[in-house]
Amino acid sequence: MEVAKSLQQIPSSYIREILAAACDKNVISLAGGLPDEKTFPIDLMKPTLESLCEMPEVFQYGSTAGYGPLLDYLKGYLLLPDSHSVMVTTGSQQGLDLIARAYVNPGDTVVMEAPSYLGAMQVFGLVQANIATVPQTEFGPDLDKLETCFSEQSPKMFYAVPDFHNPTGVCWSLATRKKVAELCIKYDVALIEDAPYRELRFSGEAVQLVSDFCPQHSIVLRSFSKIGSPGLRVAAVSGKTPYIEPLIKIKQGADLHSSVPMQALLLGLLKHNDFGQHIEAIRTLYKSRYEKLFTELKSQLPDTCIVKPVDGGMFVWVELPECDTFALAKSLLANGVAVVPSPVFYPDPESAGAACG
């Protein structure tokens, strides 16, 4: 049975190899955003895990949009206005997939940052989007190029990771956020704001979500994988109600609904008195690791390599002199360190030129 044409066009993703390498206990993995297993708030989840046996309703079919008590809680937690809805997805990856399937026709233009998150490129590739890219500056996307792209290509959506970008670690400045929102409104482009690392800020002050400045033109993906547990596969997607309804329709065919016991478990975790303290502890841990990594990279790499500081998240991007980054990554892996060569983060790998650790 021949596979569908849409699948034939997708290059084999690097994520699987990353996860495989990261699972090897002898490898120091700087590849993939895997949270440290030791940080999982299992103690905070334990009371809910034990009470699931007393909740037969979570073992029944649930509603597609999500487990009612969790949806109610999330509306407050995410400070959603009445005009907005939230739905639960099987991880943010599913949220992204549902958005692509609900809105993108083959050939529709989707704008992404370059470099960009692998899983997003895969999803937009599967719906055969025309992917346009805008290069990153240290403050976020190049605004002139973004406006040119919006005005010339009339894209349907702009997918972005404004907080501690995967893979560069860049966090957009407030001015950039306001300007991007303005452009989305002006050119009627939907902003798809993916915020899995937002809570992992370890220095500086939190900046508002980009979508706060264009709430009628945005969908926000909220992950709990980095602050809770990725294994649960429970995430949330929010936006104005007419934006969310088509996603529910697609999700119905995609998996009917996400695991209900896992939604109840996430709710218990979010409501736990010590959850805020848990996030603080994660931030402190990742800060210390980042500082160690950054200091070592700065002191041990030659001056021709550029390492930019970050204020949070899980990624550091290293710019290298022209070289074969795949060969370098292979050689590093042979020495027990996994990194990801930069070309895989570009829809058009020819335009890439740096390696990321």
Added chain:
Amino acid sequence: MEVAKSLQQIPSSYIREILAAACDKNVISLAGGLPDEKTFPIDLMKPTLESLCEMPEVFQYGSTAGYGPLLDYLKGYLLLPDSHSVMVTTGSQQGLDLIARAYVNPGDTVVMEAPSYLGAMQVFGLVQANIATVPQTEFGPDLDKLETCFSEQSPKMFYAVPDFHNPTGVCWSLATRKKVAELCIKYDVALIEDAPYRELRFSGEAVQLVSDFCPQHSIVLRSFSKIGSPGLRVAAVSGKTPYIEPLIKIKQGADLHSSVPMQALLLGLLKHNDFGQHIEAIRTLYKSRYEKLFTELKSQLPDTCIVKPVDGGMFVWVELPECDTFALAKSLLANGVAVVPSPVFYPDPESAGAACG
């Protein structure tokens, strides 16, 4: 933001309305295959639920194909040969969605029984398949019409529910199974065998899977929603390895992987010493309910209504004299009983003519 053309073509599904009606405690629901909450084997799951806290690895990202120990167990449980693979999906609904996305191009022909499972029609509609249907007899699909369809339309796949069909309750005879397998081999059509009700046989002897007779031309969807718990959203799909690999590739973009704690929970349930006994208890319960329903329908409906006996599963199909089945369903709901009018089970509702309870 305008929704994708593929979504515009999908009529609003009846499943959501069914689930909503079934949730009303004042309604006797004969609509939708919701297992009885009181049958959920929570006691059998309790030891695993309590031990999850000692298994930090299940809270980490997992592999796309599924939780290793569960996959290993399923290979034996499903008696898979070495040439075959199994993968875990977020419910069988996702298995179906992945198959459609991995294999069906817009316009490719997919054969279904008529009537057919709503969720399958939705999934094949989303990939814009050309849906061809074959009418059912009491032994399974009309074999002459199936062969004509295979030879004239060169379909890519034939989706079927051979055990206690949703919505008719029909269970294919052994002869029909062998002949369908023969036709799939002869015309190189992949059989998609959906078996969610297979374990719910309450009379007669189990018949082999259709795919046992065409293992190189089939994919089997195995659900644990009816014998375990639908809320977990953990199912399995199996087939020869080259058939399964493209599904894994799509799943990576769709949700990375299914919930790992829920996969561990299912494994604990399947391995529990009392699981076989639990299935026996469910069969006995559904048998008694079926007998009550069947007897009452037989005795209280006029002779112009035809009710066929079934040997298992969750569905009874009632043939009525020509009437407006939607109006009838509405009137029944006003009287506290939910049923589904038959036209919704036909890709082409014009060809329908009976009501199902």
